[in-house]
Amino acid sequence: MSIALFYGTTTGNTGDVAEKVQQHLDDIELFDVADSPLEIVNNYQQIIFAIPTWDYGEVQEDWQEVWDSVDELDFSGKTVAFIGLGDQYGYAEWFLDAMGMLHDKVVAKGATIVGHWPVGGYEFDESKALTPDKKFFIGLGIDDDCQNELSEERIEQWCQQVSLEFE
Numbered sequence: 699m700s701i702a703l704f705y706g707t708t709t710g711n712t713g714d715v716a717e718k719v720q721q722h723l724d725d726i727e728l729f730d731v732a733d734s735p736l737e738i739v740n741n742y743q744q745i746i747f748a749i750p751t752w753d754y755g756e757v758q759e760d761w762q763e764v765w766d767s768v769d770e771l772d773f774s775g776k777t778v779a780f781i782g783l784g785d786q787y788g789y790a791e792w793f794l795d796a797m798g799m800l801h802d803k804v805v806a807k808g809a810t811i812v813g814h815w816p817v818g819g820y821e822f823d824e825s826k827a828l829t830p831d832k833k834f835f836i837g838l839g840i841d842d843d844c845q846n847e848l849s850e851e852r853i854e855q856w857c858q859q860v861s862l863e864f865e
């Protein structure tokens with residue numbers, strides 16, 4: 699079954715991550731939310747949402763444009779995984795917040811979530827993207843500003859994990 703990956707990107711990092719994810723997962727299509735309607739979600743059972751956090755805990759601008767329409771989608775019967783981009787040293791109080799905010803909306807509309815990722819190896823003060831026990835992010839955390847050297851391996855490992863969890 700094919701996977702749809704929706705991303706928004708301002709300076710290109712999340713777009714680059716989306717392309718790397720495409721190299722590691724079979725049968726996956728990429729959609730930039732700036733020019734693809736979110737209703738495409740209705741054609742897929744397996745979805746990845748990739749979202750950077752901007753401006754002290756805010757949602758990236760293209761995601762902001764489609765933010766309200768997320769609430770109109772029905773995610774029941776669908777499996778969703780998240781990728782968040784952020785800067786853990788520069789914005790330690792808001793690290794990956796937008797990923798957590800999007801997660802909460804999608805969960806409220808009935809999605810099953812996969813792709814939790816351990817918080818070990820990151821340094822930050824607060825994040826809205828944590829599981830209740832705070833041991834995991836609710837999706838993959840990528841920090842191309844401070845830990846660019848770790849991104850490739852994190853993406854590869856996470857893709858292996860979600861390819862099993864999506865089945």
Ligand SMILES: Cc1cc2nc3c(=O)[nH]c(=O)nc-3n(C[C@H](O)[C@H](O)[C@H](O)COP(=O)(O)O)c2cc1C
Binds near residue numbers: 708709789792
């Ligand atoms: C002005 C500014 C504000 C930012 N605010 C946050 C933030 O609140 N939380 C966070 O985790 N990252 C924050 N970041 C880091 C971005 O999320 C990070 O650079 C990301 O890789 C950008 O992704 P993009 O190139 O796909 O837009 C901020 C970056 C800038 C330049």
